[in-house]
Amino acid sequence: MKRLLVVLLAFSLLVVGKAFAADELEPGLNCEFFNIGEEVGDFPDVKDKKATKTWVDKTIDVDAGDGAWPNTDAADNFYIRWTGVIKMEKDGKYKFYTESDDGSRLFIDGKQVVDNGGLHAAEEKDGEVELKAGDHEIKVEFFENGGQASCKVSWEPAGGAKEIVPAKVLFHKKAAK
Template identity: 55%
Template sequence: MKQLFVALALMAGLGAGFQDEKVPGLIAEFYSIGEGMEDFPTVDPERKPTLRRLDKQVNYESTPQAFAGTTLTDHFYARWTGFLKVPKDGKYTFFTESDDGSRLWIDDKQVVDNGGLHAMEEKSGEIELKAGDVPIKIDVFENEGEAGCKVSWEADGLPKEVIPEKAFLHRKDKDLDK
């Protein structure tokens, strides 16, 4: 009996270890919505994404064709989740430039609101951050026409740039990280 407990405790420990480990990239989830939208759709949390993959950054120029290596052209929703590596304490400005609407959250606080129907358009927001890893979420929806999404940051001593690959992490995923 004691051996069984030890085995279970070990398995639980290993499971947690795998999940806790952070590795480069963001988890990207794409949903085909199948009808026109004027703002962010509500996606059933139980619904499986049309496509789930890892993305190194969010840096997609506007295109009238399929978006970012997917087969989705119109009427879709995409979400990127993971962690942002904040290099040092300070005030950060985040920017999303998107077609159509996009939003950005840090640690469940919405920092950028760039919603609604529009061509490539940039909006920004500011937040005070401490050095370390903070949860980040970005989402975008595409109604019709062109679609694109680029996410940048800027801070004291950090000129505005598309957030680089090295700043994104996600918790190791059993399907995406083998």
């Protein structure tokens, strides 16, 4: 009997814990901005670096031109990482696009879907992925070396039209207070 109670308690904690975790999602993607301060020719290794600044973006749809990136005073030599959860309404094939100056790449559930790396002017690349309905991890990386800077992330859901990935499907885990 005691053992059954322990099992029941553990099970209910698990269920409550899961429901709680789901409640902790907030709108928008977590954005980590790294001011690299020198030439950035490829995705930099920021493993041991702390983000210069962080904020939340509802969508990824920025054209900064020659000016400073929004929320910063940096026009060149930086790297940005967006992370969070993307909620799929139904099973199907999803096509993702990144259009960026300079390089960018997009991962879903840790798997690279779009490879748009390298130094270049605004250029669009795409990739397709088969996904189940529900929550999936999304990560977008972007770096700017010099000149103009932009980064836009779009999708084309099965049977839908191409559009900027809308705010209503993008979330991030609430930071622990």
